[in-house]
Amino acid sequence: MLLPQLDYVAIPDEAETLRQQVRDFLTTRISSRSARDQAYSWSGYDPEFSKALGKKRWLGLTIPKKYGGQDMSAYARYVIIEELLAAGAPVAAHWIADRQSAPLILKFGSEEQRLKYIPPICKGESYFCIGMSEPNSGSDLASIRTKAEKNEKGWCLNGQKVWTTGAHNCHYMIALVRTSPPSENRHAGMSQVIIDLNLPGVSIRPIKDIAGDAHFNEVIFEDVQLASDAIIGEEGKGWQQVMAELAFERSGPERFLSSIAVLNTLTDAVGKDANALQRREIGRIIAKTHALRSMSIAITSKLEEGENPTWHASCVKDMGNAFEQEIPEIAQSVLDTEPRIESGNPHAEVLAYLIQTAPSFSLRGGTKEILRGIIARGLGLR
């Protein structure tokens, strides 16, 4: 076995120059938001904010200009999204579309699809969600049953997706569906289809989560008629295309920054009189954030070079999620603060929110067991 190590690559200066611009923009735009709102991280929905980012040309950074993008490097995008996340900016509306739908359509879509779907994404006006899980298909994604059957008008879609983040606020879903019946090769016969969520036969029902919010949904398809060009990429290659998306989905800073709001409120709550335990734990959190960020940037360099760093992305997500989950626990253990839904105490409120949402961090986008399985396979152990 050869352990694939990851060498550090620094963010180039031309991408770094964007950082201060983003900070200045955020200071004028969202500095009055409460700590509690910042803690929403990439679950905070604000289409006006997304459109403002589009106006600043900070969406579709890596997309060619022809499709409304900026034709810049993956590093430029990295700098912008990490600044947005660190500030707790409300990025949910455009997040999925910018992170993976636009790159997916660019890579696998037809020229017509690119010209139709990507420019509005870059303007922050068109929002996408991802249709993967189903009621009986969670970690075992290949067992999905939602199917698109060919008819004279295109494809007839039937089935159900679940845990679809943001579906109630999105214009489109890119879903993994069966386009031929299951066969011996369980990864064959699936395709990615793009679904206009306003079509007849689509019903979206929000699911209230543990913290009382409704970010995710069940989406039901009853005889939804899709046009013949609804398939993205190649019919039957959906599984391979989904796997190619994972490096984008799993290596970004949103996989280790979800709890940064409580690091900030904790640090200010303990202040200059911090005791040794508090200082040590705050120092550890800073160190781990720094180290995971170094890995995430190194993976960005691989994306920039067109490599597929899925293995390393799995490492970042697994360690990053465990870390995001550990932070609220540390915050609770080093300072006597009772978490409160509403109290006027920012630390108590952020703590209450993150303690409740932390369990989802290692579920969304692939569980720790699935990720470790991918890592083991990459090492040739299975």
Next chain:
Amino acid sequence: MRNLFAQTAEKIFEHQISTALREEADEGIWPEKLWREISESGLTMALVREAAGGVNASFGESFSIALVAGKFAAPVPLVENMIANYFLDQCSIECPAGVTTLSKEVLILAQGNVSGSLADVPFGVKSDYIVSLAQHGHASHLVLLKSSDAVSAKKRLNMAREPRDTLTFDETSPVAIAPLPSHLDGTALLRGGALMRSAQISGALEEITNMTAQYAGEREQFGRPIVKFQAIQQLIAQLAEQSVLAHTSADRAFHDADFNPNSISIPVAKIISSESASLGSALAHSIHGAIGFTHEYSLHFFTRRLWSWRAEFGTATYWADQLGNAACRQGADSIWPAITGHGFAEQI
């Protein structure tokens, strides 16, 4: 350059380091032939400028030397000599021939002579020279001392049986002395040592990850190799993660090579590698079962070093306290700029 260094070091170590040699080193026998090959290769002069007889490599290029030294559990002060020479050269002091090590402690300087005790000096007694800091008022100086000039020398061993000696000097005249240049301060040698240990730990973690995966593929229980069990696969995956995290973080610290007292990438690398050393050693031993706990099987050469190195040149707790203290003093708004930039506005 990085690959060339890695190949050079690997070639020497593969040729010279065996279980027998590591066992002899455990018994206190100095591996003379190994050291001679290392000296002749120029690896200890990697970070020294060409004008001073060095290779003039960057820290980024030299990372692989320290990494490979850890991967082979090389029982010699290669990294200590390499970083000691760097500091000598930065102060325009000529690097002496022979074995040179460094100390994280600070001596008192008065009338050109130094006094005080240097604890935990790697291979202190065995070395010909020690590089240390000496303070006169607020001014720090770098001093080059002959270890034989110590008035007392106490031999001590870490868990890997590597010498970590205490040498005491009393109004000793240094071989050379120079004021520190402006980019270095009184924590520079501590940081230099921490930087080297972070790379060695990364190398040792990589080695035990490979050893563990190989063992799990060979060891059969319940009629099949234990690596076929998901429970074992998941543990090895976590071990690999720790190895990669430590590697990238150490590589980053070498890349930045920032000894500035405000900077954080060296402290981060030491915190991360030290914590990964703890987790990684525990996982490797767990997967190996009882055989890994024996002297006969080689895992202990690495895990005893990991447990030793994580405590040297500042534990994870020491450095985390430094970072946490800076953050709490300077406020939450100082944290993100410190992580994305070159450290805190004020020194940590």
